[in-house]
Amino acid sequence: MLRELASLPSGRVAKWVVVALWAALLVPALMLAGRLGEVEENDNAAWLPGNAESTSVVDRAGRFQPADTLPAIVVYDRPGGVTAADLAKARADAEAFQDLENVVGRPEGPVRSQDGEAVQTVVQVRKDRTGWEGVGEVVDAMTEIGEKDTGGLGFHVTGPAGHASDSVKAFAGGGGLTTITAAVVVLILLFTYRSPVLPLLPLLTAGGALVTSEAVIYLLAKNAGLTVNKQTGFILTVLVFGAATDYALLLTSRYREELRRHEDRHEAMAVALRRSGPAIVASAATVAVSLTLLMLATLNSTQGLGPACAVGVLVGLLAMVTLMPALLVVCGRWVFWPVRPSYESAGAAEGGVWTRVGAAVSGRPRLVWTGTALVLGVMALGVVGLKADGLSSNDQFTGRPQTAVGAEIRSRHFPAGSGDPVHVVARAASAERVRNALAGVPGVTRVSAPVVKGGEALVLGELADDPSSTAAMRTVERARTAVHRIDGAHAQVGGSTAVLLDTREAAARDSEVIIPVVLLVVFLVLTLLLRAVVAPLLLMATVVLSFGAALGVSALVFEHVFHFAGAEASFPLLTFVFLVALGIDYNIFLVTRVREEAQLHGTRRGALTGLSATGGVITSAGLVLAGTFAAMASLPLVFAAELGFAVAFGVLLDTMIVRSVLVTALTLDVGRWMWWPGALFRRHDDPAPRAAEPGLEPALGRT
Known part of the structure; x- marks a missing residue:
């Protein structure tokens, strides 16, 4: 079955059919993608959980003033x-x-x-x-x-x-973000392939995937109630370009190997798809499932972001296993110019950088992995200083827009809370008592007379502190306690400060629920892929440790280098999902190759062969993904800069250290126990080489 599917986009006739189908698909996709902005929701309801007290106040206060x-x-x-x-x-x-x-x-x-x-x-x-x-x-x-x-x-x-x-x-810089992201991808691919033509194919395919993704998301937002906002748009752009290009790199690397073993490029692509396809599909499935789990969030913004990004990853996968192979086969070997992989030519010589890394690690693997883990653990200590309890309105931008300047001037001359009051809605019968309770709350400087309509009353309270500050949020908490004591659940406190408070609390709840579920699902995917238990557990541990180290370093950089005031409440959860899902990607790319080689030569030699064979492509993939997320810093938003830095740093850390050093050292030390309790565990660690499929010999030293 896999053989037949792999041959479809590489067939002599089928390749043209695939290209034609994608060309036909992109015509309506371009029109629908251009309408994505029509279904974006950027008001409070698009960010808040539906059951938040502040959301309810928006609805109830509508009868007193325009909501x-x-x-x-x-x-x-x-x-x-x-x-x-x-x-x-x-x-x-x-x-x-x-x-x-x-x-x-x-x-x-x-x-x-x-x-x-x-x-x-x-x-x-x-x-x-x-x-x-x-x-x-x-x-x-x-x-x-x-x-x-x-x-x-x-x-x-x-x-x-x-x-x-x-x-x-x-x-509004979103269009510029797409251009910058594409430029980053092209530069890294030029460095990787050393070909002026080949980078155009993954760029073209990733662009088609992005347009198609936006069209699908538009239809889901319009007809299925998917919540989409501006945040979704810029994260989708970098994710699709980064992830799809990663899959292209893995496929192209394996295809280049097979071109040296097969005279017919169609056969070479079929073998490349068959051998790299499971790792690519498993990788994309892990990322997509992890992102889809964000639907468990109570924050509407996070809840909608997950499935939208999952659509982007899956469309990127579809494009890279159909359109990309078809384009490569259509173009032929010349697309690799000036270094064309001719039939029966030699690959990269042994002794490359990743072969040398493997040799160094293999000397004392236990010392290497324990030392690396300790260093990562020390880096993770910086998490203690992470301030992820939300950003005030004035702290959300990397520069000083006119709003921030105006707010500073206003705070010098007027009460900080004037013009943006707390809203309290209660039963009309309790209006005066609620007003008195609100007036007695520390941090509330002035309270309006109740306005009564239809059995309900609205009371406004002016805050002593900046409505977007932590001090103001504490005042809202005290106000809720006070008015609930008077009128129970009928009295509710809302307003912009309450919105910030409810957002922070919902984000904390989402992290507590979603992080364990993501870990469980990723573990199950790895178990099914590797047919083992020990390897998935070790891989999960390395990725979580890598996430902690990336978050710890990021917290220090945000405070002492960038001088940001803090981070949004949803920042840790989104960083976790992206880094764990994308970090597992590289471990899947490596360990599936290690397992393939271990079946021929045993686990220890397989670990070194797998590192040598995949080191170059995984490093390139990490650079592409880190570069695309780093491009988010082009937006003058603290959230974008922080998420971009954390994911980019985490990906580089995972690519350069965790995957190449920590995972390789663990595999060398644990040996065949990596595959417990699977069949590979029960075999001798260094079996005699078995007959392999033609063209599937181990690729020691190839990059």
Whole structure:
């Protein structure tokens, strides 16, 4: 069965059919992929768990005020004091803001600060069907109005609407991210293949996979309720390019080997697919299943990210085992120019870098793996300093956008919580008691009179601290305790601060649930693939240790090198899923080859042969994946920079140290017990070579 499937994309006629089918598929895919932005959801509901208290408040508060609005806080400042002319301008601007499309009601203010050096106006902005983009357009229009004839008066738009506008501008770099990612892939492939033509094939195939993935995700979002947002888009881009190119590297490396053994390139590709296919499929399945498990998350953003990225990985797999082989066979041997692998030519000479690494490790494998594990353990200690309890709005960007500048000016002249209050919804009968309880909460400076409608009441509370700060979130926790004591579950606390708090708590719960399940599923996949128990357990341990080391180093770099304020609450979980799933990839590539060679020559020699044969391609694959994730730093977002750095560093650590040194040393030390209780364990460790399929001799020294 496997032989027949492997021959399909490499057949003399079938290769043209495969290329034609993909060409036909990409025409509608391009049109649908371009509409992905239409189904993106970037409001609070797209990020919060459906059962969060703050989400419920959004629904209940809708009868008192528009639920789909964000406050834009306009700040004017003049050192030495604002003048009467400045106040007149602020009033005129407020009238002009009111006439803008998607501005709701009359602006509040302008209000002069107590020190007389600033003026503040609060404008409610409605989110239209385009979400953030609509808010961004209003903020841009307000900025255009406010910056006219300032006469030296400072002008900034901040608050939730201002932050949404800056997010639009940050994510607008998504198109540039695709270009940068593609450029990184091309540069690494040029270095790997030393061919000016060959890199175009995996790049073309990965691009087709990305477009097709976006089309499928668009259909799922439109018709199956899949939650998609801006975060999904940029992570999907780097993941598809990185993972799909990895599969292309593994396939192309094996195909190049087989071209030296088979005169017919169609036969060479069939053998290459048959021998590398199981590892590629197992790798993609592990990544896809791990990502799909993110559906267990309560955070809607994480929940939707998982299946969307799983679609990208599976489409990338499909492209790389159908379109990529067909294109390679269509092009022929010349595509490897200037170093064409001719029939019966010699491969790379023995004594390559990975052969030398294997020889060094084989001298004292137990000392090597224990020493390596200790070093990784020390690196993991940095996790203690990781601050993954969420980022304030002002800390979400790597630079200083106008919102952050405006927020700093505002905090110097106005109460930190003004303009972005806590919302409390309760039963009308309990309104006054709830109001009094809220007023008595430390951290709440002012409370509004209850507004009663339809048996329910809304009370607003002004916070003493920045609404996006940890101190404000603690105030919300105290407020919830106080109002629940008065009106039980009928009293609920919401607002932007409550949203941040609920997001952090949901992320912590998601990590506790999903991480153990991912480990279990990956272990089962490895057990089925390797037909053993010991090897999967050891591989899992190395990957978890690698994840801990990467996270520990990342925490130190974030604080002491990049000077970031912290990390998003979902950062550890997403980093874990990507690093464990992708780290297992390289172990699968290595250990499946080791197992193949062990069946011929025994486990110890198989370990060295497998490292030598796969070292070059796995290193190249790691560089590609690390490069694509590092490209995320091109977005001016702390979350993107942190996730990109952590995954890129973790992948390089796994590729250069964990896979080549730690796993090889463990295999050499454990020997045939790696395959317990499978049939390979029960064989002698160094059997006489058995007859192999033509062209499948061990490739010691080949890279």
